Amino acid sequence: MKSKLSCVFATAVVGFGVAAPVTVSAANWSDTSVFYRTGNNFREPAIAENVAKDIFGFTHVSGYDYGQNFLNVDVLISDRSDPAEGGAQGAQEIYVVYAHQLYLGKVFKRDLSFGPVKEIALTTGFDWNSKNNEFASKVRKVLIGPTLKFNVPNGYFDVGLLYYKEKNNNGIVGKSVDFDSTYRIALAWGVPFQLGPVPLSFEGFLNYTAEKGKDGFGVDTDPETWTNLFVMADVGQMLMGKPKTLRAGIGYEYIKNKFGSSDGSTGSKTTTPMLKVQWHF
Secondary structure, three states, X not given: OHHHHHHXXXXXXXXXXXXXXXXXXOOOEEEEEEEEEEEEEEOOOOXXXXXXXXXXXXXXEEEEOXXXXXEEEEEEEEOOOOEOOOOOOEOEEEEXXXXXXXXXXXXXXXXXXXXXXXXXXXXXXXXXXXXXXXXXXXXXXXXXEEEEEEOOOOOEXXXXXXXXXXXXXXXXXXXXXXXXXXXXXXXXXXXXXXXXXEEEEXXXXXXXXXXXXXXXXXXXXXXXXEEEEEEEEOHHHHHHXXXXXXXXXXXXXXXXXXXXXXXXXXXXXXXXXXXXXXXXX
């Protein structure tokens, strides 16, 4: 399964690379980076112990006249507290997120700004994952809905209300699960600021996903709250005079009712600090 996940990761990156020239040729701006983050107190449903994870990732963001693209690929490697099927090693997971925003003001040639909002976008996207543990999750999510884009100097703050539809696999009971349609409130932000001579950025996301019917065990799901918060320092600017290249910082992940599991269930709540290093090129 390890080689399978590696192949999937390679295919995703190569496939994006093949498509990228078309997007980049029309792009007004783009930012591509690789990163590593780690933490020791992750949790997984039905696992009583904390889980240490090393996470390697690739992110590409680009913008053109009528919108922007976002692609993120995470490869998550757990310690043995979150075992792979068979238990010989920690589980490995690949998680892909893609989202596109279409700027409606640009499309219809109208000024849709009001108050602190500079634009209204139509967001469409999907999540895709594969994990080699006993549960053998195969997340397939589709999302679509309006997003308000707020005016943040040299940064961004987006708030979306999205239609959410998920399918997944439950390897323990041996069936695919088609969850009920629901909604997600999605926030994402990146706000630069200065602390003395140190250039910093406060960034992250917060997703609130409403209940989505019954899970693969026939249990009613609960609303899920998932947030990642990071304060990142522009190390490249401070040490090498190269801004927006090498960044490093500390973060925090909080999850309540992970995957819709009840807050009273084992492993359904995560509170963990994280470290992150990111290289932009």
